[in-house]
Amino acid sequence: MNQAKHHKAAAFCRLTPKQVNSPSLAGVFVAALKREWQLQVRRKGDLINPLVFFALVVVLFPLGVSPTAEILAPVAPGVLWVAALLAVLMSLDALFRPDLQDGSLEQLLVCGYPVAPLSLAKVLVHWVLSCLPLVLLAPLLGIMLYLPWQAQGVLMLSLLLGSLALSLVGAIGAALTTGLGKSGVLMTLVVLPFYMPVLIFGTGAMQAAVNGQPVLAHLALLAALALAALALSPWAIAAALRIAVSGE
Amino acid sequence: MWNWLKTLYHRLGSPKWFYQITSKWLPWFVGSSLLLLGLGLVLGLAYAPMDYQQGNSFRIMYVHVPAAFLAQSVYMMMAVAGIVLLVWKMKMADVVAQALAPIGAIMTFISLVTGAIWGMPTWGTWWMWDARLTSMLILFFLYLGVMALREALSPQETAAKACALLAIVGVINIPIIKYSVDWWYTLHQPASIKLTEKPAMPASMYLPLLFMVLGFYALLGWSVLLRARAEVLRREAKSGWVRELLKDK
């Protein structure tokens, strides 16, 4: 009698009642991907502005330093990488804020599914929509900076791998500063120190390509950074979102 | 011993107890830091023998090395305090973390400035993009980031947890940053005076360093306690024991 009572109480108190037709985590992940895709495709300005920013920063260098090939070509890898890095950082600023404002971020936190994979869906879609165009634009700007031809492929490949790490790490900063109305400079201050390894290995790969040295080691290190970020940062993003939204 | 530590830990979670016990600890930190720093300064400046390669400029080591040492370990302490806050929800850990950030930044700044001054007689230039100086500079920016985040966020509980998370993320990243900067430096290594393997330091050379490191730690404790005590009073201003304490002053 007593035990039956206990059983009933336990079933009643169970925090997440078992539903017969509750979708699996994979299903929810795919749904989140679709939702993010639709939302981010519609925010055209947020997609185009970082590209324009990237091109503008690159244009500043010939104007500020020198338009001659002898000076521009050696600094081109660094200039392209720094400009791309800043563009990725700028594009991340609005990653979570619209969701916070319309309340869907809170829904994400209370929906009962682990937050980390769902926030990963957000970052992945952002990477595809914001960083891939950047990667495609980079060779054009590379030509304008007299980047040697043999480095163009490595430029795209290193940016492809690097921007994934940059997006994932930057999303932690974006999540931490979501609660603020405006976070531009603060987020930059918080995130940029963490970007330095990616910058070092990214430009390292390109320097090697320019000098005709093997690039595989550099790219492998970049890939390792991206994979480590892929494995670890979703948990940090999830924790940061919890802190930003509900203060716990 | 273990049980004693556990009780101490639990008691330190209480703001009132923290305030009371630290007033007893404070004189020890004051005395030991003044004694050790004074001893280290006199021995390091006047009694340690000259380095045969660098001459007397090596005496900068006695302030540079302890500062660099503390700059790194204070960040670790901040991350440990962050873990204590996030996992065990101990609010006093955040008071300590908040007190640690500025002194950590100051230590990083000291090590950067003395490193630059040391660079002039050794390398012939104020600044060199040396691997260690560069990682120290990045560490300085990490401290500034944590402090800026705390400044910007409100309420205070949110800021505390956000800073704790940032410190933990930073500690995971510091080895990666250090490794990548070392790697970058070996790629771009400029011609520099390479200090060859040093012979074992005589006691008259390393004893002052030992005193200075311990003295810096004691001073860190002193500064952190001062900041933490003020912060405890501010946070607990509405509670009974603070009113009782400050009533008749």
Place this chain on the structure above:
Amino acid sequence: MYFDSLSDLINMGGHGLYVWSSYAITLVLLTSSILLPWLNLKRTRKQLSRQIAREAANSR
């Protein structure tokens, strides 16, 4: 003492300026990292006790 005279100690074989300036900067920063929190603690105590006295007077 390692040095023969006081002027030797100050000069340090030509490196005196570097050594003494870095010690001076360190001492100033260390002193300020004690002095400023200490003044802040005193000010906090004073402010809070004044506030408490005022509230006590108001409630009476």
